[in-house]
Amino acid sequence: MDLPRERVTEAVAHARATEMDGGVLLVYQELKALLGRDDLDPATRANLVEALAAVSLVVHDLVLDYDMLYDLGV
Amino acid sequence: MSARVVPPPLPRGYWNPRTELMPRKELESLQLRRLQHMVAWAYARSPFWRRRLDAAKVVPDAIHGLDDIQRLPFLTKAELIAEQTAHPPYGELLTAPASVGVAYHHTSGTTGKTPFRVVESARDWSWGANAWARALYAFGLRSTDVVYLPFGYGPFIGFWGAHYAIQRIGATTVAGGAQPSEARIRQIIDVGATAIVATPSYAIRLGQIAAELGIDLASETKVVMTLHAGEPGPGIPATRTLIEGIWGAHAGDFLGMTETAGITAYECSEKRSGLHISEDYFLEEVLDPLTNEPVAMGEVGERVCTAFGIGLIPILRYRTGDLVRRIPGRECPCGRTFDVYQGGVVGRADDMRVIRGTNVYPSAIEGVVRCYPEIREFRIVLTKVQNLDEITIEVEATAGVAMEVAERLVPRLTKDLADAHEGLRFGVTLVPEGTLPIFELKARRLQDLRGDQA
Numbered sequence: 001m002d003l004p005r006e007r008v009t010e011a012v013a014h015a016r017a018t019e020m021d022g023g024v025l026l027v028y029q030e031l032k033a034l035l036g037r038d039d040l041d042p043a044t045r046a047n048l049v050e051a052l053a054a055v056s057l058v059v060h061d062l063v064l065d066y067d068m069l070y071d072l073g074v
Numbered sequence: 075m076s077a078r079v080v081p082p083p084l085p086r087g088y089w090n091p092r093t094e095l096m097p098r099k100e101l102e103s104l105q106l107r108r109l110q111h112m113v114a115w116a117y118a119r120s121p122f123w124r125r126r127l128d129a130a131k132v133v134p135d136a137i138h139g140l141d142d143i144q145r146l147p148f149l150t151k152a153e154l155i156a157e158q159t160a161h162p163p164y165g166e167l168l169t170a171p172a173s174v175g176v177a178y179h180h181t182s183g184t185t186g187k188t189p190f191r192v193v194e195s196a197r198d199w200s201w202g203a204n205a206w207a208r209a210l211y212a213f214g215l216r217s218t219d220v221v222y223l224p225f226g227y228g229p230f231i232g233f234w235g236a237h238y239a240i241q242r243i244g245a246t247t248v249a250g251g252a253q254p255s256e257a258r259i260r261q262i263i264d265v266g267a268t269a270i271v272a273t274p275s276y277a278i279r280l281g282q283i284a285a286e287l288g289i290d291l292a293s294e295t296k297v298v299m300t301l302h303a304g305e306p307g308p309g310i311p312a313t314r315t316l317i318e319g320i321w322g323a324h325a326g327d328f329l330g331m332t333e334t335a336g337i338t339a340y341e342c343s344e345k346r347s348g349l350h351i352s353e354d355y356f357l358e359e360v361l362d363p364l365t366n367e368p369v370a371m372g373e374v375g376e377r378v379c380t381a382f383g384i385g386l387i388p389i390l391r392y393r394t395g396d397l398v399r400r401i402p403g404r405e406c407p408c409g410r411t412f413d414v415y416q417g418g419v420v421g422r423a424d425d426m427r428v429i430r431g432t433n434v435y436p437s438a439i440e441g442v443v444r445c446y447p448e449i450r451e452f453r454i455v456l457t458k459v460q461n462l463d464e465i466t467i468e469v470e471a472t473a474g475v476a477m478e479v480a481e482r483l484v485p486r487l488t489k490d491l492a493d494a495h496e497g498l499r500f501g502v503t504l505v506p507e508g509t510l511p512i513f514e515l516k517a518r519r520l521q522d523l524r525g526d527q528a
Binding site for chain 2: 049050052053054056057060061062063066068069070071073074
């Protein structure tokens with residue numbers, strides 16, 4: 001099998017992208033970065049997983065990005 | 075039943091206007107990107123999909139337009155189950171270790187003995203709830219609602235997704251759980267439920283039990299919405315009329331399946347007897363079940379589903395067996411650009427039977443039987459007599475209906491069934507109270523005994 005290809009980004013430059021969209025994307029990227037760390041306590045990791053699952057849906061629904069997040073446990 | 079109770083109008087609104095109102099061209103472009111990504115993802119990470127796509131000589135970057143989906147092989151439930159039988163529990167379908175899963179479910183086993191097993195990650199499961207939330211919000215559910223779920227909460231996915239969706243909208247869930255119907259009815263009244271989630275059959279059954287208890291659900295509950303999935307119910311006009319009369323509420327129809335976690339198509343508050351397809355979450359084809367060619371808009375064909383929302387078990391070109399009639403979204407005044415399945419699921423490819431040259435669908439029979447409030451339950455029995463197919467409808471009278479009244483309806487029902495089926499001769503048999511099964515989840519009313527008699 002190929003190397004894991006986790007990110008299949010939509011890379012959408014949405015025509016109606018707003019300031020709010022940018023804020024959502026920042027939160028999303030920050031959550032992904034945090035979940036990439038290996039020093040998280042169980043409680044911190046578990047709740048960040050929930051948070052990223054939720055924010056990823058916002059990103060998905062606003063047509064900002066389209067990631068697979070399984071390698072982050074999400 | 076008391077005088078007709080008219081529920082208040084349903085509120086109008088969009089859960090996610092960005093995609094629900096998206097211009098068609100933009101929507102199709104979005105679908106293409108998601109299709110390309112899902113095919114690439116499945117090929118890269120799932121051994122099952124790698125084998126299938128290699129066998130079909132499809133390379134992921136060969137998807138240049140939506141029509142290229144026709145290059146992908148069909149997927150059937152039998153294939154999924156065979157794969158899981160060969161490599162239990164999940165087959166080689168998964169794109170990541172099963173340990174990322176947070177929820178297990180399986181199919182109801184309606185069309186086969188072995189259920190298909192699914193495992194969802196936190197995001198997949200959350201997406202399924204979001205897809206349900208969009209649907210329930212479109213029909214009119216709001217944060218002020220109290221929703222009763224008379225559902226057993228077992229491994230069948232059933233209304234689990236609805237449960238989490240209701241909480242996501244901010245409404246209150248009341249889990250009916252494993253308790254008798256009578257206790258559930260009393261709880262619906264006690265908690266002041268404004269909506270219930272149930273199969274159409276069970277919503278009708280609750281009405282029958284309530285009537286036996288002397289309770290009029292329409293006037294003695296606060297229910298203004300009954301939300302249905304699992305069977306083609308509100309899409310059958312007589313069934314919708316019956317449910318709405320029992321509850322004095324708006325009956326909404328929703329279409330989903332275990333394999334893809336969330337709701338695929340939903341009725342909006344306009345109630346035009348059509349289900350909007352969540353086209354940003356799914357790519358739906360409608361094909362002639364015999365030739366596998368796309369049918370024209372407005373013609374009946376089999377629904378073939380590709381899901382974009384879940385990636386742990388990719389579902390590409392899945393033959394659902396649901397027969398649907400697709401019409402443009404603009405025919406609904408709600409403003410959504412998502413196309414519509416007119417009348418919901420109009421039948422099942424695997425439920426259709428040919429009786430002496432006439433096509434017979436259980437949903438069409440239900441449409442006739444439900445016009446008779448004197449009938450509590452029915453069953454379709456197919457037999458072979460002297461090499462001829464025979465169709466008999468067993469009917470059980472509603473409690474309290476006098477025998478002579480029930481007997482008088484038999485010839486009328488026989489005629490109505492024949493009139494609805496090109497003159498086909500039906501047998502109608504009254505059976506004693508308590509003979510026919512009661513269904514809480516998917517009803518199974520077709521008993522085909524012809525094979526047993528061969």
